[in-house]
Amino acid sequence: xxxxxxxSGLSKHYGGAAALDGVDFQIEQGRIVGLIGPNxxxxxxxxxxxxxxxxxEGDLRVLGRxxxxxxxxxxxxxxxxxDVAVLxxxxxxxxxxxxxxxxxxxxxxxxxxxxxxxxxxxxxSKISQLSKGMVTQLHLALVMAIEARxxxxxxxxxxxxxxxxxxxxxxxxxxxFDENRTILVTTHQVEEIEHILTDVMFIDQGRIVLxxxxxxxxxxxxxxxxxxxxxxxxxxxxxxxxxxVFGRRVFLFENVDIDHVRPLGDVRTPGIAxxxxxxxxxxxx
Amino acid sequence: MSPMRMLIRRELWEHRAISLVPLxxxxxxxxxxxxxxxxxxxxxxxxxGLGLSExxxxxxxHKAGALTQIGxxxxxxxxxxxxxxxxxxxxxxxxxxERKDRSxxxxxxxxxxxxxxxxxxxxxAALVIPLVTLVIFTAVALCMYAITGVTMLFSGTGLFLSAxxxxxxxxALTHAYALAVQSLWYLPIFAWLLLVSAWSRRAVLLWAILPxxxxxxxxxxxxxxxxxxxxxxxxxxGVYPLAFADDSHQQLHWQYEGEHADVxxxxxxxxxxxxxxxxxxxxxxxxxxxxxAALFFSAAVWVRRFRDES
Numbered sequence: 195x196x197x198x199x200x201x202s203g204l205s206k207h208y209g210g211a212a213a214l215d216g217v218d219f220q221i222e223q224g225r226i227v228g229l230i231g232p233n234x235x236x237x238x239x240x241x242x243x244x245x246x247x248x249x250x251e252g253d254l255r256v257l258g259r260x261x262x263x264x265x266x267x268x269x270x271x272x273x274x275x276x277d278v279a280v281l282x283x284x285x286x287x288x289x290x291x292x293x294x295x296x297x298x299x300x301x302x303x304x305x306x307x308x309x310x311x312x313x314x315x316x317x318x319s320k321i322s323q324l325s326k327g328m329v330t331q332l333h334l335a336l337v338m339a340i341e342a343r344x345x346x347x348x349x350x351x352x353x354x355x356x357x358x359x360x361x362x363x364x365x366x367x368x369x370x371f372d373e374n375r376t377i378l379v380t381t382h383q384v385e386e387i388e389h390i391l392t393d394v395m396f397i398d399q400g401r402i403v404l405x406x407x408x409x410x411x412x413x414x415x416x417x418x419x420x421x422x423x424x425x426x427x428x429x430x431x432x433x434x435x436x437x438x439v440f441g442r443r444v445f446l447f448e449n450v451d452i453d454h455v456r457p458l459g460d461v462r463t464p465g466i467a468x469x470x471x472x473x474x475x476x477x478x479x
Numbered sequence: 480m481s482p483m484r485m486l487i488r489r490e491l492w493e494h495r496a497i498s499l500v501p502l503x504x505x506x507x508x509x510x511x512x513x514x515x516x517x518x519x520x521x522x523x524x525x526x527x528g529l530g531l532s533e534x535x536x537x538x539x540x541h542k543a544g545a546l547t548q549i550g551x552x553x554x555x556x557x558x559x560x561x562x563x564x565x566x567x568x569x570x571x572x573x574x575x576x577e578r579k580d581r582s583x584x585x586x587x588x589x590x591x592x593x594x595x596x597x598x599x600x601x602x603x604a605a606l607v608i609p610l611v612t613l614v615i616f617t618a619v620a621l622c623m624y625a626i627t628g629v630t631m632l633f634s635g636t637g638l639f640l641s642a643x644x645x646x647x648x649x650x651a652l653t654h655a656y657a658l659a660v661q662s663l664w665y666l667p668i669f670a671w672l673l674l675v676s677a678w679s680r681r682a683v684l685l686w687a688i689l690p691x692x693x694x695x696x697x698x699x700x701x702x703x704x705x706x707x708x709x710x711x712x713x714x715x716x717g718v719y720p721l722a723f724a725d726d727s728h729q730q731l732h733w734q735y736e737g738e739h740a741d742v743x744x745x746x747x748x749x750x751x752x753x754x755x756x757x758x759x760x761x762x763x764x765x766x767x768x769x770x771x772a773a774l775f776f777s778a779a780v781w782v783r784r785f786r787d788e789s
Contacts, residue, residue, distance in 0.1 A: 245587075245588075247584075247587065249785060265592075265784075266590050266591060266592040266593075267590070268590075269587075269588065269589065269590035269591075270590040273588060274584075274588050275588075276584040276585075276588070280580075280581045280582050280584050280585050281582060281585050282493070282577070282580065282582040282585060282586075283580060283582070284492070284493055285492065285493075289492055292485075293485060293488075293489055294589065296480045296482065296484075296485030296488075297482050297485055297486070297589045297590070297591050298589055298590060299590070333585075
């Protein structure tokens with residue numbers, strides 16, 4: 195298995211505050227990794243470090259290179275969509291294609307054009323005339339036509355309506371992703387991407403609080419909805435968290451024997467968002 | 480297409496003022512020229528001569544050529560002034576605008592080094608904009624030559640029409656030379672504007688002007704001298720005396736004696752005889768300027784590479 199990104203002791207300080215506090219992680223080829231954390235947790239800083247957009251301490255290798263010194267070589271194999279609205283507004287759609295064709299050696303223009311043909315975007319339109327959703331489609335068309343090894347998405351669907359968001363991740367998964375591609379994504383809308391992720395990293399206050407594959411999460415964590423009369427029994431098993439939903443107590447367990455909790459109520463794999471909230475609370479406690 | 484050519488095309492797409500503003504001024508010159516020509520023709524028809532013919536009689540081919548050159552040189556100088564203003568605002572905007580609209584993240588997602596990107600902007604200012612201006616100048620001068628030549632033919636002399644091509648060739652070549660030495664001489668200014676554009680968060684124009692003014696003021700207060708002010712003045716206007724020969728033979732005399740106007744020209748060797756790069760190439764100002772330009776340029780590349788907006 196090829197390791198695309200390897201960080202050890204990655205730190206970044208703004209003034210006195212640590213945005214990243216000695217973080218270790220690695221990203222393997224063929225994975226879709228969700229980097230999840232509250233605002234100000236260090237997600238964007240981590241992505242910027244990977245993309246060579248910010249200085250940092252510690253060791254970080256992206257495709258075997260140092261993003262501080264070899265940024266533009268790295269960008270041959272790395273694509274990113276930072277935020278949907280950042281394509282230059284004065285460009286026309288066909289100029290955009292021409293430009294990327296001229297500047298990116300791994301761009302396949304006809305691929306981008308055939309993707310755009312499926313949308314309502316016209317080649318002569320200026321980007322400033324496109325809706326936010328269309329700008330995302332255009333950006334996606336560019337990215338999908340680039341033979342990149344790592345795709346970094348930072349809140350790519352922020353401010354888009356649900357149809358575009360669904361379409362966006364549908365295209366990524368259906369037309370883009372394969373075993374040679376790797377995706378690193380951050381988003382607030384965890385529920386929308388958790389079914390496509392292969393791995394999650396939780397980050398809080400500059401530290402990684404959980405780094406697991408989705409498979410091991412379903413082995414490691416269980417969520418049990420318990421009727422109130424058996425809540426004390428559940429509590430005695432040491433849950434990570436407890437919440438109330440529609441009159442039932444919902445407990446989250448880590449590394450607990452499923453046979454112990456099954457009699458208490460309905461058992462299922464927790465959602466990433468619930469797991470995230472529980473983990474952050476656990477850290478804060 | 481090579482990445483550098485693509486990057487320069489991008490600059491022309493984004494900053495359309497580079498060609499539109501000189502074009503607009505060129506069109507204005509042509510329009511004024513056309514109106515003046517119509518006026519001359521009309522006066523000619525109404526008044527049957529009005530002394531213009533007599534004045535034209537005193538001209539020979541040589542004088543007509545010199546006059547044509549002067550007229551064209553005036554257009555070149557005007558367009559050059561317009562071009563320098565366009566260049567200054569282009570340079571101030573080019574790295575600032577991409578940060579302001581946050582499209583710099585898109586540009587940075589492309590595998591192009593910051594050296595190349597910032598280099599393409601300096602190249603646009605120092606080479607592409609002058610070339611665009613030279614082409615526009617040549618087109619405008621051709622139009623005005625045709626208009627004026629035909630008007631003068633109508634007024635009784637074909638001298639201007641026949642003198643035009645040679646005069647235009649000389650002026651265009653001299654203009655090309657002037658643009659080249661001017662770009663070299665102004666490189667430190669261009670690079671300074673790039674640095675301000677890369678670095679400033681707002682009010683780029685203010686940041687471009689304030690530091691040199693502050694240095695002048697500080698020098699005046701602390702040392703009571705004006706070296707820096709002289710240095711700036713030398714940088715702004717010093718290139719032309721250095722790059723062109725100061726030849727007292729090349730003079731134009733207008734003599735007015737009562738009603739009788741006579742044009743007396745001594746333009747014996749033509750404009751190209753003024754071209755004299757020797758003292759410019761030998762001047763410390765040129766080489767010192769290039770070193771300063773390299774420093775500012777490196778700083779601009781560094782700022783664009785490592786500036787973290789968050």
